[in-house]
Amino acid sequence: MSEALHPLQLGSFKAWLTQHGWESVSRGQVGELFSFDVAGSSEITTSDDPGTRVGIPDDLGSDPEITAGVIERIARAMRREVSSIRHFVASPLRDQVELHLKGERLKAGAVPLDVAAEALKNSRRLFSSSGTSALAPGWTVARRYRREAQDLAKETELGHTKDGSFVFPFYVPLNRDRVATLFDVSETKIEPFERRTTRTLATGLQTARSLVERDVEGLSDEELNIASSVGLTKELCSSLHLMLTSEVIDEVQVNFEWSPAFGATNSLPTEIVIPRSERRQLKKLKRRLSQSEPVVSKVYSGTIRSIGHVDDDIGLYSITLDTSYKQEAAQLEVLLSKQQHDMAWPWYTDRATVVVQGTAARSLGQLRMDRPDRIEAWTDALF
Structure with a gap:
């Protein structure tokens, strides 16, 4: 990194560490010492492992060599990929969305090219439709895609897939407008459009997962109105349905790792699994949402x-x-x-x-x- 982190960004990174099992144990003249909470973590780590203690300099980011060492020690303690930790250090104001393609036939280490291409195409569609729904809720997006949502879908980054798996990590920048980071910690943290998009995507996906377990044809218009207000759309159902088309895919799992920069996120989903067995129900839900929306109280x-x-x-x-x-x-x-x-x-x-x-x-x-x-x-x- 060519420049030091903004102090508020560094605070967000430390908050992220705290959320994931680290604890501040002491404060010095040049930084803060953090210890990994082995007992409270599901990771397999020994308490005498020197990697479980990491010093975080106040000017983290100003020296590339020191920063790289901090990243490696954190990744080793948490049993994570170095690249995933680097993303949070380089730009803590991000939400991470991981799309997993899972299936017995994928264990051979290969996936049909059209399946991977379909997953990426529909991932972009999920971001575009969720961003539009965040501003203009409705049963279907149709031709109402918002330019802001399409721009965000273009700027969302795709990280490296993990070795031996078909995981597509997407990084959604929350600080495209630098002014959005300049808040005082005591002030109300207003969510930017990017977080509203990932929030809407998460609640929309989980709502779809809940509704396909019910009698879709028996859902009332009021229930669909409420569902659409939190992100459920015909386009979201269609994207999930298309991702599950191939017989090599048993389920699609979507994980969310939320930046702590805009307050608590415990109320938001972190893992959503949609099995291939729900394709028929997703198609029914898509069909219901394709109908004309009724005129009801807003x-x-x-x-x-x-x-x-x-x-x-x-x-x-x-x-x-x-x-x-x-x-x-x-x-x-x-x-x-x-x-x-x-x-x-x-x-x-x-x-x-x-x-x-x-x-x-x-x-x-x-x-x-x-x-x-x-x-x-x-x-x-x-x-």
Whole structure:
């Protein structure tokens, strides 16, 4: 690396280490010493292994040789590929999405070229459709692909596949706009469009996985509206269906490794497995989403930007949701009862995806909803 990391980026990298079993044990004049938590890790490592302690200089990145040594020690302790750790050091503001093609016949060490090409083509389609859905939710994207989503799909990087496996690692940059990194740690960390895209991709995939286990034909329009608000689209179902077409593929697994730069990510999926046996159900779900969307009360989803009280005397509270309105990013103020406010507080601290249903209107230039018909956090159990 030719220049030192920005201090806030270094903080994000240290937060990532902490999330993955490392602990800060001491602080010196030139840096911080971290120890790998062997007991709390599933990795096979001995406690007397010198690789389990690593010093992180405050100017990490300024000296390529020192940086390379730090990366190698971290990778050795965690039993990870050096290249995967290097990505987090070089640019901690990334989300990593790994697409695994899995099947008994792949153990021979080869995959048909058209299968690999189909996986890459549809991976790009997943990013494009999810980015569009993040701004303009709907049952189908059709010809409404957003330029921002297509640009992000182009700029997402493909890393090296792991030896002996068909794993395609994608790195989604979260700091394409350098200004987005210049926040104070005490401030609310507003998610950039890139994180909204990966969040929408993850919740959309997990929602599809949940719905294919049910009677797809029996799903109500309201359920499909809620599902589409968190990223489910006809295009997402179609991409999964195409990836599972070949008989050599038994299942597709998608893993997410979230950057800690924009707050808690515990509410988001980290592993989603779609078996080939669900292809027929995916096709049915795709067909349902191809139908005309009904006119119903609007569903909005997003993370909570702020939470507070409007009037203590009458027990009126509110949240402000980062969402979309008329195919554009928007903020929606939702008025809540005290019970709803208490319920929403952990959603705010956990940075959970929240779903609200009701009628929103513009009031004094702001989008506002009085007493939602429905409000809950996105989880697998939502469906």
